[in-house]
Amino acid sequence: MKRSSSKLCAALIACFCAAANLYAAHPGGSAAAPADMEVTENENSIIMKENLDLTQQWDKVFPKSDKVDHSKVTFRNRYGITLAADMYVPKNARGKLAAIAVSGPFGAVKEQSSGLYAQTLAQRGFLTIAFDPSYTGESGGEPRSVASPDINTEDFSAAVDYLLTREDVDPGRIGILGICGWGGMAINAAAIDTRIKATVTSTMYDMSRVNANGYFDALDADGRYALRERLNAQRTADAKSGTYAAAGGVADPLPDDAPQFVKDYHNYYKTGRGYHKRSVNSNAGWNVTSALSFINMPLQSYSGEIRSAVLLVHGEKAHSRYFSEDSFKKLIGGNKDLMIIPGANHVDLYDRPDIIPFHRIEAFYREHLK
Secondary structure (H helix, E strand, O other): OOOOHHHHHHHHHHHOOOOOOOOOEOOOOOEOOOOOEEEEEOOOOEEEEEOOOOOOOOOOOOOOOOOEEEEEEEEEOOOOOEEEEEEEEEOOOOOOEEEEEEEOOOOOOOOOHHHHHHHHHHHOOOEEEEEOOOOOOOOOOOOOOOOOHHHHHHHHHHHHHHHHOOOOEEEEEEEEEEEOHHHHHHHHHHHHOOOOOEEEEEOOOOHHHHHHHOHHHOOOHHHHHHHHHHHHHHHHHHHHHOOOOEOOOOOOOOOOOOOHHHHHHHHHHOOOOOOOOOOOOOOOOOEHHHHHHHHHOOOOOOHHHOOOEEEEEEEOOOOOHHHHHHHHHHOOOOOEEEEEEOOOOOOHHHHOOOOOOHHHHHHHHHHHOO
């Protein structure tokens, strides 16, 4: 049976959000090491590294460039989760390069939009990585298909940690780029991590705002309380069943009265244009209870204190445009800019090289990563 558009929008809010992960402990109090983790002890600490199963095949939704060298890399975040990334390096590169870490859209994997951005920027002379956030794609973390405003902000800083360790990266010239919901995470990361010198967001979502207030801020306090009741009822059901119910990915088939932006999501995530077998949005979706932490923990609370450069890019026709416009109002300083792309919708900025302003993005990074 097809869902109505009102129920669909509510499902989308649950689909585009996440929750944190907890580790069980031994009766003696020490953390249990899962079977797929390698444990190394030294004098002062215990290092736990997940053993990830990384494909060596080119399984992206975009063509491979012959102008860059591609490889798989891994690194750990501050919570001990091992992240998987694709690294793109300009062929015949010399010396220390400016580097950029890319992630998003929310519910996507590095084989989709973020990889396209990373490869394109590498073609323009930057060393780049596109990473899968914690609990998604080829990255580690259990349970799967959850997100966290804290942990996913940390994922960007962990990517910076990794880039700083490379001999071919100039540690004073590191930037980040977040797409869709990871645009909001990127702003959050730039507010806390002073090592980040330039931040670009593309077609940004503020995931805490959309989960707490609904689309277009239509949810009031009573509606938010009803949402909390539903989510906590599901949490109880999950605790009893020992599993995490999935919210479902992008609707398929589409309801007859689906909003245009939902049709746009479907056209990317559910067709040959952008479908990927590891993508949360292309498949079963986020866990139903994923919204809980976002409702309670606002992102971008200190964005007005960002001193490094920020460029926000958004489509004129995007349903999400208000996220970038309102975020831009909070930013302070002459090194902040908002670019609206005429005629573009939200998903156009996922994978349309004729619409994504790569020349402007490149110029921004060259100006501020020098």
